[in-house]
Amino acid sequence: MFSATDPGPLAGTGAGFTELTTCADAVSGAKRPAGPLPAGDPAEVLAAVLARLGGDGLPERGLGSAAALDLLARVLGEHGADLAHPLAAAHLQPPPLSVAVAADALASTGNNSVDTYDSGPASIAVERWVVTGLAALAGYGPGSAGVFTPGGTLSNLTALLLARDVAAAGRGLDARRDGVAALPRPVVFCSRVAHFSVHRACAVLGLGEAAVRAVEVDAEHRMLPGALEEALTRLAEGETPVAVVATAGTTDFGTVDPLRPLAEIARRHGVWLHVDAAYGFGALFSRRLAGRVDGIALADSITADLHKIGWQPAAAGVLLVRDGTSFAALDRSVAYLNPEDDRTQGYDGALGRSLQTTRRPDAVKVAATFLAHGRAGLGELLDRCHELTRRAEALISADDRLELVAGAHLTTVVFRYLVRDPARSGAVNAELRRRLLRSGDALIGRTDVAGRTCLKLTLLNPAATEADLVDLLALVRQAGAATEDLFEEGAA
Numbered sequence: 001m002f003s004a005t006d007p008g009p010l011a012g013t014g015a016g017f018t019e020l021t022t023c024a025d026a027v028s029g030a031k032r033p034a035g036p037l038p039a040g041d042p043a044e045v046l047a048a049v050l051a052r053l054g055g056d057g058l059p060e061r062g063l064g065s066a067a068a069l070d071l072l073a074r075v076l077g078e079h080g081a082d083l084a085h086p087l088a089a090a091h092l093q094p095p096p097l098s099v100a101v102a103a104d105a106l107a108s109t110g111n112n113s114v115d116t117y118d119s120g121p122a123s124i125a126v127e128r129w130v131v132t133g134l135a136a137l138a139g140y141g142p143g144s145a146g147v148f149t150p151g152g153t154l155s156n157l158t159a160l161l162l163a164r165d166v167a168a169a170g171r172g173l174d175a176r177r178d179g180v181a182a183l184p185r186p187v188v189f190c191s192r193v194a195h196f197s198v199h200r201a202c203a204v205l206g207l208g209e210a211a212v213r214a215v216e217v218d219a220e221h222r223m224l225p226g227a228l229e230e231a232l233t234r235l236a237e238g239e240t241p242v243a244v245v246a247t248a249g250t251t252d253f254g255t256v257d258p259l260r261p262l263a264e265i266a267r268r269h270g271v272w273l274h275v276d277a278a279y280g281f282g283a284l285f286s287r288r289l290a291g292r293v294d295g296i297a298l299a300d301s302i303t304a305d306l307h308k309i310g311w312q313p314a315a316a317g318v319l320l321v322r323d324g325t326s327f328a329a330l331d332r333s334v335a336y337l338n339p340e341d342d343r344t345q346g347y348d349g350a351l352g353r354s355l356q357t358t359r360r361p362d363a364v365k366v367a368a369t370f371l372a373h374g375r376a377g378l379g380e381l382l383d384r385c386h387e388l389t390r391r392a393e394a395l396i397s398a399d400d401r402l403e404l405v406a407g408a409h410l411t412t413v414v415f416r417y418l419v420r421d422p423a424r425s426g427a428v429n430a431e432l433r434r435r436l437l438r439s440g441d442a443l444i445g446r447t448d449v450a451g452r453t454c455l456k457l458t459l460l461n462p463a464a465t466e467a468d469l470v471d472l473l474a475l476v477r478q479a480g481a482a483t484e485d486l487f488e489e490g491a492a
Helices: 017-029 042-053 065-079 098-110 121-138 152-169 175-182 197-204 225-233 259-268 280-285 324-330 340-344 363-397 422-439 466-491
Strands: 145-149 186-191 212-215 240-247 272-277 301-305 317-321 402-406 412-417 443-449 452-458
Touching (some): 042 065, 098 363, 121 145, 121 280, 121 301, 121 317, 121 363, 145 152, 152 186, 152 197, 152 301, 152 317, 152 324, 186 197, 186 225, 197 212, 212 225, 225 259, 240 259, 259 272, 280 301, 280 363, 317 324, 363 402, 363 466, 402 466, 412 422, 412 466, 422 443, 422 452, 422 466
Parallel strands (some): 186 240, 240 272
Antiparallel strands (some): 145 317, 301 317, 402 412, 443 452
């Protein structure tokens, strides 16, 4: 136990790796649940964790490093979600690669930041190296740039901030100085199934959620170019088009908007095109699937989340821009961080590209992954997951108790359990998923398609097999049948 005057070994002195070994030993010794989740109602599980931690309040005396890490490792291992479990298939949350986990700990050990040169020069160089590689993968040229973010929500927010300022500048205005007043009646276009973060970004930027115009989609949930063209042509007097947000990999379906036609329309109308490829950017790792995001290089900006397809520990979001000068809207020179005369001498970081100031070097784990696996290795992981999703589609289609709603585009498949009484379909599908969560046996997703409650598999575990899918769907059928019986007994 350490006293107030003896904090124990500091990681920056080279220590800290003993603690990592302690964590690894504790995790391996933890009594994992049989399934991907701990069994029990949410209140029970959360209460069990609080009890293990010692109840409410900050402890007066510490346990010491070894005991604290052992306790937390066991709590997280025994009461957390096991994303490496083959029956964990709910969200765009992959089991992370071990090399990325190790590199993430390595980055934390130095506690460097990437906002200024003297906060972490090596980390700044690593981020630039990774961003340059990702920009080239997207098809961007040498004038492009990028920055790491906590994820797609902040990437989309930053992209729309840049688009807002470009739209204001086109009217001879300064959005950074004049704020909302610089853009009367702003409008942002996205598909009807675009991520909710587009609406949130518009609210945060002061444009208002009412600025978002939902564009109709086709049967595959892809934005209709004709509908976008019509919407842009029919702008009311005084409305300012700020951006078109295309989606490359919708959360539920993995579908990709027709990027080339949308880019042509946006260019013709002089509107910024942002591609939210938080999910779909990873398709570029695969030689087989890269064509699904054809045209992404035509975007003015791109969101990518490598903690989805990329198998990184969160967070590993990236915003790429085709023209690096677009970041001028975020440029800052602050006397106590990056004074201008230092910057002109090369002592600069990434402060002028981010909405964050202190920012951990998340690019380190990505760099380790790229160096360890290369594009081909990551592409093979995605190909395995895609093939597994196609097998799930086939198994669901062949099952007379299940209905396929949306098949495999990337790594998701949407379906429903077929209920004897169609009037109870929504309630049964919702409850059977909760039943699986309470038991801890399986972790599957849920969504709504055309007003119908549906189930979803998101398959990002390249170690899972077809046998695991068979087991997973069998659990869905069993939970569905038990839920139906319970509802019918209650009705009787």
